[in-house]
């Protein structure tokens with residue numbers, strides 16, 4: 361399965377590759393994580409907050425390829441994408457393992473995935489470098505087997521999204 | 532006037548480890564200070580310009596800054612300033628390695644530069660969910676005392692601390708901890724290890 365997670369509407373995406381699901385986070389209701397760990401200790405694998413996030417994180421887990429479209433703030437994903445990432449910890453178990461020499465959580469049924477990140481709003485080399493290092497860390501917790509980051513300006517974003525998705529039609 | 536604003540940036544501030552770290556900090560800090568939960572900021576009337584120093588105390592969330600603290604920081608970046616307050620950081624993460632916090636700290640250094648703050652001291656805590664409940668809590672307390680002194684004397688200091696345990700021992704201790712937490716809700720190792728996500 362392919363997944364597109366975007367922090368803005370993608371009305372221009374009129375045809376999608378098969379087995380592709382799109383979420384425009386600006387149209388979803390996703391409350392911030394409250395740090396209760398209920399998804400590990402009370403209802404394992406399920407968040408106790410029943411808003412739109414429980415529809416999305418199972419799809420994140422099941423996807424072999426995810427396209428993230430996000431504004432960057434201070435070298436990190438801006439609030440809409442970050443809120444979803446925080447709400448996605450039900451895909452992990454409470455239990456810890458050693459992964460790439462560090463302690464990390466055991467994953468539930470999470471497919472290793474290719475992540476493509478179209479990042480806009482990070483205009484300086486310094487912020488882009490910081491973001492790359494963040495994604496390298498995220499990869500360990502979010503089962504990225506590979507990742508690509510493209511830094512874009514808002515006016516080149518649409519073209520880059522269309523280009524990326526058109527490649528999927530051929531792969 | 533010198534004064535410190537302490538922000539609890541935890542999404543579960545009232546019941547957080549960050550709250551406990553703040554309690555330890557205020558036991559050592561002899562200057563004047565105010566406290567605020569990032570969660571409540573929009574409702575409060577705090578003026579950042581009243582403070583010479585700001586201490587951000589928060590957990591690592593998805594390798595970076597938790598969203599309620601991001602929201603607070605965005606509001607703070609817009610607030611009018613006549614001076615350049617110094618931002619200090621006391622961050623804790625669940626994993627053993629305190630270095631896992633580095634990116635979040637660098638994001639705050641970037642923030643400080645971007646929005647006209649100075650940057651001061653840092654304390655990164657690994658095994659932050661557990662360490663205060665173990666015999667190693669003295670290690671954290673010692674570093675927190677140094678953090679308080681460094682803020683008061685304007686001598687920036689970067690420190691890190693964790694439980695001095697082999698990873699394998701940390702793993703088994705943390706498994707035990709989470710099993711106890713699950714048992715409170717009638718969960719077992721098997722149910723907590725489910726591979727299912729959102730399925731019955």
Ligand SMILES: Cc1cc2nc3c(=O)[nH]c(=O)nc-3n(C[C@H](O)[C@H](O)[C@H](O)COP(=O)(O)O)c2cc1C
Nearest residue numbers: 541547548549590591592593594624625626659660
């Ligand atoms: C949504 C979520 C994401 C987290 N992400 C991380 C992480 O990336 N790395 C880590 O070491 N710990 C992570 N943790 C664990 C917290 O940092 C840890 O439990 C901390 O002690 C919580 O502090 P608090 O009680 O002050 O909120 C996460 C916890 C939650 C709930």
